Amino acid sequence: MATMVSVIRAYGVKEERILAAMSRVRRHRFIPESCGEHDAYGNHPCPIGHGQTISQPYIVAYMTERIGCKPGDRILEIGTGSGYQAAILAELGAEVYTLERIPELAGHARAVLAAEGYGQVHVRCADGYHGWPEHAPYDAIIATCAPDAVPRNLAAQLKDGGRMVLPVGTGFQQLVLLERSGDAFHETPDLPVRFVPMVPGRCGEA
Numbered sequence: 001m002a003t004m005v006s007v008i009r010a011y012g013v014k015e016e017r018i019l020a021a022m023s024r025v026r027r028h029r030f031i032p033e034s035c036g037e038h039d040a041y042g043n044h045p046c047p048i049g050h051g052q053t054i055s056q057p058y059i060v061a062y063m064t065e066r067i068g069c070k071p072g073d074r075i076l077e078i079g080t081g082s083g084y085q086a087a088i089l090a091e092l093g094a095e096v097y098t099l100e101r102i103p104e105l106a107g108h109a110r111a112v113l114a115a116e117g118y119g120q121v122h123v124r125c126a127d128g129y130h131g132w133p134e135h136a137p138y139d140a141i142i143a144t145c146a147p148d149a150v151p152r153n154l155a156a157q158l159k160d161g162g163r164m165v166l167p168v169g170t171g172f173q174q175l176v177l178l179e180r181s182g183d184a185f186h187e188t189p190d191l192p193v194r195f196v197p198m199v200p201g202r203c204g205e206a
């Protein structure tokens with residue numbers, strides 16, 4: 001755990017609050033202890049079942065830093081997966097709404113988040129392309145699966161001044177940072193990345 005945090009720091013994540021949150025969340029409770037031939041705290045992606053993967057801890061920290069997560073923020077996540085990213089946001093004091101399309105992953109994340117004491121994370125099994133309009137607008141939106149283009153529908157659920165970070169593209173993917181100012185959206189391309197695709201369809205559909 002201490003090594004994981006020092007690697008993230010060495011990669012350039014500066015915010016101490018985020019490094020502290022990364023050192024508090026028990027990553028091995030969310031993802032399988034044996035991650036391939038590595039352990040849960042190595043700086044590499046891990047399989048989380050059902051053909052899905054969680055990105056390396058550095059990318060989790062980096063995306064968290066990009067949205068500028070503050071205590072009291074209301075945050076929407078698309079792609080709950082293991083629940084780890086949601087736990088980091090909750091550890092930073094956010095109220096988290098997270099959507100996952102695979103029911104088994106949503107169920108597992110809900111159970112682990114409750115057991116680890118993250119009652120302010122709300123998990124719903126649904127298609128993230130629609131967002132979660134009942135709780136909009138959000139201070140920030142983070143997607144951990146990649147659509148072909150920024151879903152306008154999701155951007156519309158941001159508050160004025162809100163920020164969204166997401167991987168975009170098929171094959172070549174890039175993180176995109178989106179900032180809302182009134183009805184305008186300012187897009188900044190960021191790091192090249194590799195995420196699983198954002199797949200449309202109802203909860204539980206193959």
Ligand code: SAH
Nearest residue numbers: 079081082084085100101128144145198199
């Ligand atoms: N943030 C996760 C990593 C998730 S991997 C973690 O911390 O573990 C990406 C997840 O996005 C996968 O679980 C995948 O099933 C989910 N996903 C893909 N398309 C989706 C969609 N349209 N709506 C909701 N979830 C989706």
